[in-house]
Structures are given as structure tokens and as C-alpha cells.
Amino acid sequence: MLQWKWLLFLIILVVVLIFLTIYLLIKRHRGHGYFLSKFSAFTRIRFSGLEKRRQTYCPANNKCQCHLKGSAAHIEPNLLCTHRSPTLYMSFAGAAMVVGGVRTTEWRGSMREIHRDTNDEFDALFFTDPAQCFYLQDPDYQWEGLTYYRNLIKLYGTLYQRVILIGASLGGSMVCMCADLATVSIAFNPILDPVLLGLHWRIMGAFCPARQAEVVRNQVHNTMEKINTNKNDHNCVLHIHWSQLSKADQRQAHGVIGGGKHSKPIQTECLTSVLDFDIDNANMSTSSGVHIWFHRSKEHILAMQLKRTNQLIPMLKRHLTATSIGLNTISHILDEKQRQDLVIINISL
Numbered sequence: 369m370l371q372w373k374w375l376l377f378l379i380i381l382v383v384v385l386i387f388l389t390i391y392l393l394i395k396r397h398r399g400h401g402y403f404l405s406k407f408s409a410f411t412r413i414r415f416s417g418l419e420k421r422r423q424t425y426c427p428a429n430n431k432c433q434c435h436l437k438g439s440a441a442h443i444e445p446n447l448l449c450t451h452r453s454p455t456l457y458m459s460f461a462g463a464a465m466v467v468g469g470v471r472t473t474e475w476r477g478s479m480r481e482i483h484r485d486t487n488d489e490f491d492a493l494f495f496t497d498p499a500q501c502f503y504l505q506d507p508d509y510q511w512e513g514l515t516y517y518r519n520l521i522k523l524y525g526t527l528y529q530r531v532i533l534i535g536a537s538l539g540g541s542m543v544c545m546c547a548d549l550a551t552v553s554i555a556f557n558p559i560l561d562p563v564l565l566g567l568h569w570r571i572m573g574a575f576c577p578a579r580q581a582e583v584v585r586n587q588v589h590n591t592m593e594k595i596n597t598n599k600n601d602h603n604c605v606l607h608i609h610w611s612q613l614s615k616a617d618q619r620q621a622h623g624v625i626g627g628g629k630h631s632k633p634i635q636t637e638c639l640t641s642v643l644d645f646d647i648d649n650a651n652m653s654t655s656s657g658v659h660i661w662f663h664r665s666k667e668h669i670l671a672m673q674l675k676r677t678n679q680l681i682p683m684l685k686r687h688l689t690a691t692s693i694g695l696n697t698i699s700h701i702l703d704e705k706q707r708q709d710l711v712i713i714n715i716s717l
């Protein structure tokens with residue numbers, strides 16, 4: 369009899385603990401729109417709170433009115449705006465699950481680091497995906513996201529000297545789908561085929577119906593092939609970084625580099641080079657082609673790891689040197705000046 373009581377007590381305790389955990393989780397993530405974005409993805413219901421985070425515009429000139437007020441949900445650049453920086457970064461934030469909520473300005477810190485000590489100014493446009501579905505939902509939730517973002521990048525391409533796309537995980541997917549429209553594109557752990565995601569990822573991380581998964585697969589293939597075969601009217605390069613020891617990343621990578629459990633064919637038409645990561649490799653700063661880099665990492669959150677070990681910024685700088693207009697020349701001028709100063713010092717000594 370006593371045992372039954374204990375058992376009952378234990379069950380109640382467990383139930384209370386479960387509810388407490390759920391409560392704490394919701395409380396912790398509510399501000400970041402974590403659960404709301406999942407709910408929105410499944411139900412396709414729009415929440416104005418989330419839609420307001422769809423885009424954040426951070427111009428170098430903070431008095432800039434290049435975007436109309438209230439254009440957070442629907443992006444409308446002001447074409448009459450005259451003070452744009454030479455460079456525009458477009459950041460596609462990853463799955464809310466990985467970063468613990470919808471991050472509004474993912475990569476902002478890194479961009480600032482890259483441009484620290486240079487005169488090279490940049491504007492930045494940060495995207496989040498309120499539906500958490502590979503950016504495939506447009507603001508009207510008609511599954512027109514791909515056209516929507518591609519049109520935006522095309523438009524911005526006409527307004528800036530160079531457009532840099534950056535994103536991780538499901539953000540990386542959109543980077544790979546649009547890289548042919550930009551100057552430099554950098555994708556960390558991109559998901560090139562949502563169907564290959566494990567079940568828990570599909571439920572918690574990035575929900576994507578089968579028909580939409582096909583949209584991702586086809587567009588990624590077309591874009592990569594277009595870049596690799598140089599069918600563009602401008603130079604453009606796509607760098608993909610994957611964690612070699614991550615099962616999730618391996619599944620995605622096999623789809624393009626071939627191999628894996630199902631011995632997939634290699635997509636040679638899409639690949640310019642497939643190499644182990646080496647910051648000194650010449651292809652790190654090339655201005656064309658599709659380059660895949662494998663890192664000796666187990667984690668799907670490669671960029672965070674690289675950042676923690678201070679490898680991220682030097683790496684991004686390498687990617688950007690080839691196509692940089694201001695950046696390169698300024699650091700070059702600095703180097704040149706330092707060298708001259710050194711010569712002068714030597715002479716005077």
C-alpha cells in the first residue's frame with residue numbers, strides 16, 4: 369500500500385516537473401518568437417510580431433531613409449536614396465531552434481569586425497524567416513518566397529557595387545538558391561535538401577512540405593550549375609562550409625559531392641572545387657565558382673564554433689578580398705604606407 373503511494377507521488381512529481389520545464393522554455397523563448405514561429409510555420413497563420421522581424425535595415429549612415437517607414441514586413445527600398453555604401457550585406461538568419469529564438473541581426477557583429485579599421489562602409493539587411501520554412505513563404509504566405517527574395521536581391525544588385533549573401537543552416541539554403549545574383553555568397557551548413565533532415569529537425573527546426581522541398585533542391589542545383597559553368601553576366605562565387613563529422617551535414621553534402629549510404633552520384637556540373645578547409649588555399653579568395661570546404665567539426669553550428677576559436681573573421685576576410693573594391697585597396701594602401709614608413713625609418717636609422 370505504501371509503495372503505491374510513493375509511486376503516485378513520483379508520477380505527480382514527474383508531471384509537475386514536465387509542466388515546469390515547458391513553462392520555463394516558453395517563458396525563455398517567448399521574447400524571441402521561438403514557439404510562435406513554429407506555430408506559424410505549421411498553421412501558416414501570420415503574426416504581426418514575427419512579421420515585424422522579417423527585415424531589419426542597418427545602413428552605415430544611420431540618418432538614411434532608404435527604406436520606407438513601416439516596411440519591415442514588406443520590403444520596399446526607396447530607389448531615390450542617394451547615400452548608399454558600396455557594399456550591401458544580406459543576412460539570412462538560420463533556424464530559431466539552433467540559436468534559441470529568432471535572431472534579428474544575425475552576423476552583424478562579424479560584419480563590423482570585418483570592416484573595423486577600414487574606410488569601407490557597408491549597409492546591411494537582415495532577414496528572418498517568420499515561418500521558419502527555408503524562406504519559401506513570402507509576406508503574403510503564398511509560397512512565393514523564392515521569387516520574392518530573388519527579386520529583392522536582383523533589385524539591390526542594381527543599387528550596390530557588391531552584394532554579399534551570408535547565412536547558416538536554413539538561411540544558408542536561401543543563400544545557395546540566390547548566389548548567382550550576388551557578388552560573394554557564403555553558406556554555413558546549408559540544407560540543400562530538406563527531405564534529408566532527421567525527423568526531430570523537421571518537427572522542431574525547419575518544417576518544409578515535400579513539394580516545397582523540391583523547390584529548394586531544384587533551385588540550389590540550377591544556381592550552383594549556373595555559377596560553376598560561368599553562365600552569369602558578372603563574377604560571382606559561392607562558398608559552402610560544412611562540418612565533415614556531422615551526420616546531418618554529411619547527408620546534405622552527399623547530395624552534391626556524391627557517395628554516402630545510397631551511393632549518390634556526384635554533381636560535377638555544380639562543383640568547382642571540393643577541399644578540406646585551409647585558410648591559405650588560393651580558392652578561399654577566388655571571385656568565381658562554387659567551392660565546398662570541409663571542416664573537422666562535429667557540430668552543425670560551425671560558424672559559432674569558428675567564432676569561438678577566432679577563425680571566423682580571418683576566414684570571412686579571405687572570402688571577401690577577391691571581390692572587395694574599397695576593402696582591398698584600403699588595406700593595400702595601409703600596407704603600402706606601413707612599408708614606406710618602415711623604409712623611411714630604416715633609412716633614418
Ligand SMILES: *[C@@H]1O[C@H](CO)[C@@H](O)[C@H](O)[C@H]1NC(C)=O
Nearest residue numbers: 640641642643649650651657
Ligand atoms: C582550386 O580550384 C580549382 C578549380 O577551380 C582546382 O582545380 C584547384 O585544384 C583548386 N586549388 C587548390 C590549391 O586546391
